[in-house]
Amino acid sequence: MPGGRLTHQDRRRIATWLAEGLGYAEIARRLxxxxxxxxxxxxxNSTFGDYLPDRAQQVAVQRARRARPAQAAEPPEGLPAEAARGFVDQFAALLAAIGLPRMAARVFVCLLTSDGGSLTAAELVRLLQVSPASVSKAIGYLEAMDLVGRGPDPGGRRERYVIDDDTWLRAWRTDTGAHAELARAAQRGVALFGAGSPAGTRLGQMGQFFDWLSGEMSGSRLTDTVRGDALTVLAALVHAARPLTVDELVRALGLPADRVADALAAIEEHPVIADPLTLLRTEPGTYTVTTRSDRLSPAQRAALV
Structure with missing residues (x-):
């Protein structure tokens, strides 16, 4: 079901489409x-660059079935409760300084320092001495960031909030996705304000930076097929010297529609591919190119007219 958990069949489809050279954007669209x-x-779920669908499914099933034993919501033996609370507050202040809301940071550190990496809402309320509503709001924020999960509480009907073993990987990937989204938003701004405008220049530089940062953090590399198709599409737009629709690109290049769509998506998601050009969407389904706003100064542009 769209939006639900990936199934075993979904994972096998992903492996097949990756082998065919499809990009993440097209695979996401199909699923x-x-x-x-x-x-x-x-x-x-990749090893040495190869995605392993059967292993991915096995890990997902194990994660879903995992039920952590209940742990006492008390500091480790020998550590005074006051010292534990002091550490939680100090560590939370550091996390808040880099952008995490204060209460969410306190809840996160409290979970992080618990013996089992999991606590119930009631335990969090008692340890932090705050209202249930504050804990609930903080948990909602942490779940949206993919930093905290839920699990059953053995012997009771309450849920436990859990920090899994792969929490840091998920947090890393969440940040990476946010950086990629910022890059795409900046490119939309360039198209809106104009590549030669002061706002367009600043947005273009911002988009290039966050695209580079996203690529570095994710470690992802486009397949040779997608990158080659992207350069072919760019060459076609330069040669035509006018906006082209996706259908026109498909007919002119003799490529399947999904490969042209993947190429355009790759350029939009990774603008550095087009350097020193910028891909612009003039209207839905129609594309053109122009020079990047930060490659030529206004004086240089004027001298070339």
């Missing part, structure tokens, strides 16, 4: 999922 879901799935 009706966000691109970030596919990129996280592949990054989490």
């Amino acid at each position: 009706g999922r966000p691109t970030s879901t596919i990129s996280r799935e592949v990054a989490r």
Whole structure:
């Protein structure tokens, strides 16, 4: 079901499409999922660059079945409760300084320092001495960041909030997806304000930076097929010297529609591919190119007219 958990069949389809050279964006479109879901799935379950669907399914089943034993919500033996609370507050302050909301940071550190890496809402309320509503709001934020999961509480009907073994990988991938989204948003801004405008220049530089950062963090590399198709599409747009629709590109280049779509998606998601050009969407389904706003100064542009 779109938006639900990936099934074994979904994972095998992903492996097949990756082998065919499809990009994450096209695979996501075919499965009706966000691109970030596919990129996280592949990054989490790849060995030496190869995605392993059967192993991915086995790990997913094990994670779903995992039930951590209940742990006492008390500091380790020999550590005074006051010292533990002091550490939680100090560590939370550091996390808050880099952008995590204060209460979410306190809840996260409290879970991080618990013996079993899991606590119930009631235990969090008692340890932090805050209201249930504050804990609930903080948990909602952490879940949205993919930093905290839920699990059953053995022997009771309450849920336990859990920090899994792969929490840091998920947090890394979440940040990577956010950086990629910022890069795409910046490129949309370039198209809106104009590549030669001051705003377009600043947005273009921002988009290039976050695209580079996203690529470095994810460690992802485009397949040779997608990269080659992207350069072919760029060459076609330069040669035509006018906006072209996807259908026109398909007919002119003799490429399947899904490969042209993947190529365009790759250029939009990784603008550095087009350097020193910028891909612009003039209207839905129609594309053109122009020079990157930061490659030529206004004076240089004027001198070339």
